[in-house]
Amino acid sequence: MSHLRFLWTAWLFHLRQMATVKIYIFDSVLLPLILATIAVRLIGAGEDSRATTSVILGAALMGMWSSTLSGTGGALGRMRTDGILEPIIAGPMPLPIALAANALASSTLGIYSVVATLIWARFGLGLELEIDSPFVLAIATLLTIVATAALGLLLSVSLVMYPRAQSVSNIFEYPIWLLTGAVLPLAALPGWVSGASLVIAPAWGMKAITAAVDGDGRTAAAALGACLLISACYWVLSAFLLRYVENLARERATLPLS
Amino acid sequence: MTSLRILFVGGYLAYQGLFQWLTKRLVFPTLVVRPVIQMATFTLIGTSLGSQPLAFYAVGNAVHATARAAIFAATISIAAERTNGTLSTVLAAPARPVLIFSGRLIPPLLTGLLSSILMLGLVWGFTDAHMSLGAYGQMTLLIALISASCSALGLTLGSIGLYLRDVFFLPNIVVYAMLLFCGINLSATQTPAAMRVVGDFLPLTHGLRAVRDLLAGRSPATSDWLAELAILAAYAVIAWLLLQVFARRARIDASLDLSA
Numbered sequence: 001m002s003h004l005r006f007l008w009t010a011w012l013f014h015l016r017q018m019a020t021v022k023i024y025i026f027d028s029v030l031l032p033l034i035l036a037t038i039a040v041r042l043i044g045a046g047e048d049s050r051a052t053t054s055v056i057l058g059a060a061l062m063g064m065w066s067s068t069l070s071g072t073g074g075a076l077g078r079m080r081t082d083g084i085l086e087p088i089i090a091g092p093m094p095l096p097i098a099l100a101a102n103a104l105a106s107s108t109l110g111i112y113s114v115v116a117t118l119i120w121a122r123f124g125l126g127l128e129l130e131i132d133s134p135f136v137l138a139i140a141t142l143l144t145i146v147a148t149a150a151l152g153l154l155l156s157v158s159l160v161m162y163p164r165a166q167s168v169s170n171i172f173e174y175p176i177w178l179l180t181g182a183v184l185p186l187a188a189l190p191g192w193v194s195g196a197s198l199v200i201a202p203a204w205g206m207k208a209i210t211a212a213v214d215g216d217g218r219t220a221a222a223a224l225g226a227c228l229l230i231s232a233c234y235w236v237l238s239a240f241l242l243r244y245v246e247n248l249a250r251e252r253a254t255l256p257l258s
Numbered sequence: 259m260t261s262l263r264i265l266f267v268g269g270y271l272a273y274q275g276l277f278q279w280l281t282k283r284l285v286f287p288t289l290v291v292r293p294v295i296q297m298a299t300f301t302l303i304g305t306s307l308g309s310q311p312l313a314f315y316a317v318g319n320a321v322h323a324t325a326r327a328a329i330f331a332a333t334i335s336i337a338a339e340r341t342n343g344t345l346s347t348v349l350a351a352p353a354r355p356v357l358i359f360s361g362r363l364i365p366p367l368l369t370g371l372l373s374s375i376l377m378l379g380l381v382w383g384f385t386d387a388h389m390s391l392g393a394y395g396q397m398t399l400l401i402a403l404i405s406a407s408c409s410a411l412g413l414t415l416g417s418i419g420l421y422l423r424d425v426f427f428l429p430n431i432v433v434y435a436m437l438l439f440c441g442i443n444l445s446a447t448q449t450p451a452a453m454r455v456v457g458d459f460l461p462l463t464h465g466l467r468a469v470r471d472l473l474a475g476r477s478p479a480t481s482d483w484l485a486e487l488a489i490l491a492a493y494a495v496i497a498w499l500l501l502q503v504f505a506r507r508a509r510i511d512a513s514l515d516l517s518a
Contacts, residue, residue, distance in 0.1 A: 022427040034434045041448045042307035055307075081341075171292050174299040188306045 006093055010101030014075075015108055023074075024067050028109035029116045032063030033124075036117045039183050040125055049130040052121075054210045056129070057137075058182035060117040061206055064110025064148050065176050071106020072099070072152040073169040076159045095246050096239040099156050100149070107149040114141055132215025140212050140224060144205030147227050150234035151176070151201060157238060161245040161254075180206045201230040264353045269361025276338040276362070289373045293323035297377055304443050313385040313473070318442035320377035321469055324370045324401055325408040325440075325462045326433050331366030332412025335359055337425035349505050356498050359416075363409045367402070374401050393472050400468055400478070403486050407461035410493035417500035420508045436462055461489050 018024045036059035043055065076099075079085040088098050121127045131137055155172060178189065179196055180203040186194045197203040204227035211220035297319040304315030336359065339345035349355060375398070382388065389397065415432060419425030437443055439457035446454065457463040464485040468478035 022424045023430065026427060026430050030431060031434055034438050038438055038443050039303070039307060041444050042304060042309075044309075044448070171287055171295060174295045178299055178302065183303055184306045189302070 003093070003097055007097055007101050007104075010098065011104050011108070014071075014102050014105030018067075018071060018105055018109060023070060024106065024109055025112075027067035027070050028063050028112040031066055032059045032113045032117045033120045035059040035062050035183070036121060037125065040121070040127065049128045050132075050213050052127055053129045053131060053213050055183060056117050056121045056127070057114065057209050057213065058180075058206065060110065060113040061144065061148075061180060061182045061202065061209070062177045063113035063117070064107055064145065065151075065180070065182075065202065066173055067109045067113070068103060068107040068148045068152040069155070069170060069173055071109075072103050072156045073159055075099075075102045075106075076156060089246060089250075094239070094243070095160075096153070096242045099242065100153055100235070100238075103149040103152040103156065104146070107145045107152060110145050110148065111141070131213050133212045133217065133220070136217065136220050137209060137212035140205060140208035140220060143224055143227050143231070144202055144209065147201035147205045147231040147234075150231040150238070153238040154234050154241075157241040157245055160242060160249055176200065176202070179203055182206055199230065201227050201234060204230060261354075261357055264357045265361040266364065267361075268353070268358060269364045272335070272358075272362045273365035276334060276342075289327075289369055290376065293320075293326075293373055293377055294380065296323060296326075297380075300437070300443055308443070308448070310445055311386075313381065314445070314470075315443060316381040316385055317378070317470060317473060318466060320374060320381050321401070321404060321462065321466050322436060322440075322442050323377055324374035324405050325436060327370030327373060328363075328367060328405045328408035329412035329415065329429050329433055331370065332359075332363055332409045333416040333419065333425055333429045335362035336413075336416035336419060340420075340425065349509075355501055355505065359413060359501070363413070367405045367409060370405050371398075371401055374405075388475070389473055390475065396478070397469065397472055400465055400472070400483075400486075403483075403490065404462055404465035404469075407465070407486055407490035407493060410490050410497055411461050413497035414493050414500060417497055417504050420501075420504040432460075436460060439463070441466055458485075459489070461486065461493065464489070 036056050039055045039059055040052065043052065076085070079088060089095055091098075118129065122129055155169065159169060178184065179193065179200045181189075181197060186197055186203070204223045208220045208223035208227060211217075211223060297316060300319045301312060301315040304310065305312050308315070336345070339348050348358060351358070378397070378401075411432065412429060415428045416425060418428060422428070439449075439453050440460055440463040441449065441457060442462075449457070464482040468482040468486070471478040471482075
């Protein structure tokens with residue numbers, strides 16, 4: 001119970017803090033708007049409004065992932081620079097829970113992404129948007145936030161272990177954009193990409209979002225189930241790996257290195 | 259002579275200090291893997307959703323990698339001093355700030371240039387874009403010019419960052435906005451007139467047009483060379499002015515070492 005209370009409090013704290021940091025505002029609001037505009041301009045006029053809506057929401061998912069990547073990587077870097085990573089690890093709360101709150105907060109900014117891109121598409125780009133199942137879309141968005149946070153947490157394993165990995169963590173930005181099928185349908189990519197996307201939880205979230213737009217309840221439910229299951233696997237795997245690398249980083253005395 | 263030492267030796271030493279994370283292990287992912295992944299991603303998006311040939315998107319994004327490297331390097335040359343708490347010392351030094359910061363741009367410019375040439379080589383290998391032997395010199399000059407004009411823009415943004423505290427916010431916006439405004443992923447017909455006007459005042463737009471001309475076997479228009487040069491000069495002057503103004507302003511407000 002105390003873990004859940006900590007998770008809630010820390011999530012709220014990080015969310016309030018991140019919502020005022022310009023770089024997260026860029027990742028979660030401005031970046032998706034730029035990507036959505038490029039995608040819409042590339043597609044051109046005359047595309048089916050449901051397909052356009054899916055592309056717009058895909059751009060939002062790209063922003064969600066970018067802010068999660070900045071949030072998880074940046075947070076560990078800041079903890080190291082400020083010298084608080086060691087007290088956090090030495091504290092009574094397990095490290096995976098402390099980092100999970102941060103990952104969840106950064107991916108929650110994805111709500112900004114979704115709202116901002118939809119408003120921009122409708123009023124800035126003048127597009128007709130069509131969503132058949134808004135309620136399912138809301139659930140799919142929330143689950144995608146959880147899935148994105150779980151993927152970010154999994155990535156933070158390497159950042160605890162290798163302090164300098166933060167400098168190159170943004171390499172993961174683009175591959176995940178593609179693997180989730182956020183802007184391009186996975187069918188348009190080589191077969192192995194579709195195969196790899198099966199184990200990427202946000203890719204199932206994106207599938208559910210697209211199905212919600214199309215009003216395909218059955219596909220949305222199946223995708224949401226897969227998204228939930230894979231996200232749970234990420235959380236468990238991250239908790240296990242974080243404990244392992246935490247011990248390793250203590251032994252090697254690499255925790256405070258930045 | 260002293261000015262040259264500040265420019266080149268100072269620039270090299272600062273590069274070693276400020277870009278300390280650029281170790282042997284990280285240099286390959288930073289200068290090769292990331293730009294290649296970016297190029298591949300946007301090329302895939304462009305070819306799947308757009309109507310231009312593959313080479314159009316690949317060339318645009320390969321050159322954009324140079325812009326990205328140059329803008330961020332210029333910004334880091336100011337931001338990292340601030341993070342390390344040494345910016346006030348640098349600005350209090352007897353050397354002119356414009357020389358100090360210009361020198362810091364030379365090593366990243368060279369690495370960015372190499373990274374871009376490598377990617378254009380990839381473009382050449384994987385697409386039907388070709389270039390005559392005689393065009394190599396012009397292409398290298400063009401990429402160097404684009405790098406320089408983007409660095410001047412980066413320095414301008416870094417100078418503004420002296421006042422805004424959050425140094426990386428503006429460069430991030432500009433780097434990604436370039437994807438939209440500078441004809442990297444959108445052809446002239448896909449770009450609305452207002453966006454084209456904005457693009458005309460940004461580095462890269464004219465240089466990229468010249469690069470595309472060279473790769474198409476045409477001689478680049480003199481107006482594109484001149485426009486890119488004019489943009490370089492304009493941003494260099496603006497950067498110099500802003501550096502003076504905002505450094506003074508930051509001293510008055512005691513915000514020189516504050517970072518977000």
